[in-house]
Amino acid sequence: xxxxxxxxxxxxxxxxxxxxxxxxxxxxxxxxxxxxxxxxxxxxxxxxxxxxxxxxxxxxxxxxxxxxxxxxxxxxxxxxxxxxxxxxxxxxxxxxxxxxxxxxxxxxxxxxxxxxxxxxxxxxxxxxxxxxxxxxxxxxxxxxxxxxxxxxxxxxxxxxxxxxxxxxxxxxxxxxxxxxxxxxxxxxxxxxxxxxxxxxxxxxxxxxxxxxxxxxxxxxxxxxxxxxxxxxxxxxxxxxxxxxxxxxxxxx
Amino acid sequence: xxxxxxxxxxxxxxxxxxxxxxxxxxxxxxxxxxxxxxxxxxxxxxxxxxxxxxxxxxxxxxxxxxxxxxxxxxxxxxxxxxxxxxxxxxxxxxxxxxxxxxxxxxxxxxxxxxxxxxxxxxxxxxxxxxxxxxxxxxxxxxxxxxxxxxxxxxxxxxxxxxxxxxxxxxxxxxxxxxxxxxxxxxxxxxxxxxxxxxxxxxxxxxxxxxxxxxxxxxxxxxxxxxxxxxxxxxxxxxxxxxxxxxxxxxxxxxxxxxxxxxxxxxxxxxxxxxxxxxxxxxxxxxxxxxxxxxxxxxxxxxxxxxxxxxxxxxxxxxxxxxxxxxxxxxxxxxxxxxxxxxxxxxxxxxxxxxxxxxxxxxxx
Numbered sequence: 040x041x042x043x044x045x046x047x048x049x050x051x052x053x054x055x056x057x058x059x060x061x062x063x064x065x066x067x068x069x070x071x072x073x074x075x076x077x078x079x080x081x082x083x084x085x086x087x088x089x090x091x092x093x094x095x096x097x098x099x100x101x102x103x104x105x106x107x108x109x110x111x112x113x114x115x116x117x118x119x120x121x122x123x124x125x126x127x128x129x130x131x132x133x134x135x136x137x138x139x140x141x142x143x144x145x146x147x148x149x150x151x152x153x154x155x156x157x158x159x160x161x162x163x164x165x166x167x168x169x170x171x172x173x174x175x176x177x178x179x180x181x182x183x184x185x186x187x188x189x190x191x192x193x194x195x196x197x198x199x200x201x202x203x204x205x206x207x208x209x210x211x212x213x214x215x216x217x218x219x220x221x222x223x224x225x226x227x228x229x230x231x232x233x234x235x236x237x238x239x240x241x242x243x244x245x246x247x248x249x250x251x252x253x254x255x256x257x258x259x260x261x262x263x264x265x266x267x268x269x270x271x272x273x274x275x276x277x278x279x280x281x282x283x284x285x286x287x288x289x290x291x
Numbered sequence: 292x293x294x295x296x297x298x299x300x301x302x303x304x305x306x307x308x309x310x311x312x313x314x315x316x317x318x319x320x321x322x323x324x325x326x327x328x329x330x331x332x333x334x335x336x337x338x339x340x341x342x343x344x345x346x347x348x349x350x351x352x353x354x355x356x357x358x359x360x361x362x363x364x365x366x367x368x369x370x371x372x373x374x375x376x377x378x379x380x381x382x383x384x385x386x387x388x389x390x391x392x393x394x395x396x397x398x399x400x401x402x403x404x405x406x407x408x409x410x411x412x413x414x415x416x417x418x419x420x421x422x423x424x425x426x427x428x429x430x431x432x433x434x435x436x437x438x439x440x441x442x443x444x445x446x447x448x449x450x451x452x453x454x455x456x457x458x459x460x461x462x463x464x465x466x467x468x469x470x471x472x473x474x475x476x477x478x479x480x481x482x483x484x485x486x487x488x489x490x491x492x493x494x495x496x497x498x499x500x501x502x503x504x505x506x507x508x509x510x511x512x513x514x515x516x517x518x519x520x521x522x523x524x525x526x527x528x529x530x531x532x533x534x535x536x537x538x539x540x541x542x543x544x545x546x547x548x549x550x551x552x553x554x555x556x557x558x559x560x561x562x563x564x565x566x567x568x569x570x571x572x573x574x575x576x577x578x579x580x581x582x583x584x585x586x587x588x589x590x591x592x593x594x595x596x597x598x599x600x601x602x603x604x605x606x607x608x609x610x611x612x613x614x615x616x617x618x619x620x621x622x623x624x625x626x627x628x629x630x631x632x633x634x635x636x637x638x639x640x641x642x643x644x645x646x647x648x649x650x651x652x653x654x655x
Contacts, residue, residue, distance in 0.1 A: 083573070087463065157459050158458070159527075159530045172461065176468060
């Protein structure tokens with residue numbers, strides 16, 4: 040019944056007004072986007088997306104026990120508008136989550152991440168700390184509302200490789216009219232050191248009018264993250280012996 | 292029917308027969324106020340409000356009376372208006388009186404129809420009765436409006452329950468999200484939108500749907516409001532999801548704007564911010580009652596006995612949340628809510644309770 044209703048409810052001028060309306064909406068969102076400071080957020084309430092600032096602050100403090108994240112390139116992000124940041128991810132590394140927590144602390148703005156499940160109790164908990172569903176419309180709504188959102192590429196166990204970047208989610212950023220930033224992450228399964236390096240906004244190699252725009256942009260983001268990973272190197276370089284004073288490495 | 296009065300317009304024949312015919316002096320002085328009012332009315336549009344007896348409908352009629360563009364104003368409901376209305380002609384007709392509704396609407400021949408004659412389950416009627424009444428009213432009123440040659444625009448009251456909260460449903464759906472209701476109330480408002488859209492398509496008039504968040508206000512019969520005001524408020528310990536609400540006056544302003552501007556598409560009308568049941572209980576200094584799984588069945592039964600039944604759409608909001616994107620409200624309606632969700636909830640707990648006054652003279 041629900042699906043049938045979804046197909047038949049069609050307002051007379053809805054189709055014609057939709058495109059213009061969306062454009063005006065985006066413009067209004069850009070204009071009205073008032074940046075909420077992490078430090079000003081009230082505890083004991085949730086925001087429009089169900090994120091609980093008090094809980095986020097607690098989780099940020101707790102996350103320092105596990106990760107010591109160094110963030111770079113945050114100056115490239117827009118100060119008021121929304122943006123999509125795509126990071127590389129490995130299984131169980133929780134890269135989008137630690138990146139969102141660390142980045143929100145650095146830029147003093149709420150940063151959300153894509154990829155929460157919709158099953159209790161994990162789904163509601165992740166929503167409380169800024170999780171969004173893995174759905175293009177959900178992402179487009181948040182980006183149009185001036186939010187910074189982090190999404191992960193598909194998991195790849197190789198540290199220098201980037202998994203597939205979901206072009207449907209990148210398409211949501213294009214629809215919302217916001218920039219897409221590649222970001223490289225590295226973390227250790229045993230150590231606390233972690234890094235997040237944000238690159239310059241990715242641009243599609245060609246100007247397209249159709250769906251190829253998002254496909255090519257998604258590919259380009261993957262390439263840009265790969266370059267950032269190559270520049271960043273490993274989280275630990277060399278062996279401990281390399282750092283001994285008499286090893287001859289490092290000018291000693 | 293003279294202008295400037297709230298009175299039954301001959302809809303109650305027995306009352307009309309019982310009342311003596313008004314006598315008129317031969318040389319009655321000219322009532323300039325009425326003349327000016329009549330002049331203004333002639334220049335305006337005829338607006339018909341269904342459901343004018345409810346708190347929301349009465350507030351809408353009150354706001355429409357103050358609008359320059361509104362000429363004649365008429366309304367229909369099964370119950371009389373909650374406040375005094377000065378210009379609105381009220382017809383008290385039950386939704387099952389199809390012929391009288393059609394005759395009343397057709398003879399008024401409105402330019403604009405504002406359809407807020409809907410019954411939320413467990414607000415003023417039990418779920419089955421509410422669905423029947425809503426369906427009867429929608430069929431009669433929208434059907435009658437389609438016969439009106441002057442009709443230009445229809446505004447219907449809908450709800451954000453229309454999006455449903457199935458697994459994987461968007462957290463904060465915008466107006467373009469798929470319609471997939473998962474509660475009785477959601478299916479009801481979807482059916483109203485569907486009927487209105489079909490009528491609009493058929494007779495070539497624009498149709499706007501105002502999708503309201505749960506409406507709360509001091510006099511609004513709301514199952515969610517009643518539940519939150521109970522001494523103990525149940526919440527889902529595993530999820531405790533956020534929901535948003537809207538105050539009745541903000542909702543009424545949005546509907547009046549939709550009528551004035553000729554809204555021709557759906558719009559979400561939701562107060563900014565969100566709150567969870569646990570947070571609401573804490574703000575209202577109520578006892579939060581954590582519930583998991585089968586406890587809810589017991590809680591629903593107890594709550595029903597205590598006078599605050601929990602219909603499926605409220606239960607859904609407490610388990611799965613109820614948010615919607617209100618980003619297009621300002622753009623489409625030119626208004627923003629005066630009160631955020633937290634404000635509305637705080638005000639909910641500041642409404643005065645029933646004050647029992649002892650009789651001054653004891654008669655027994």
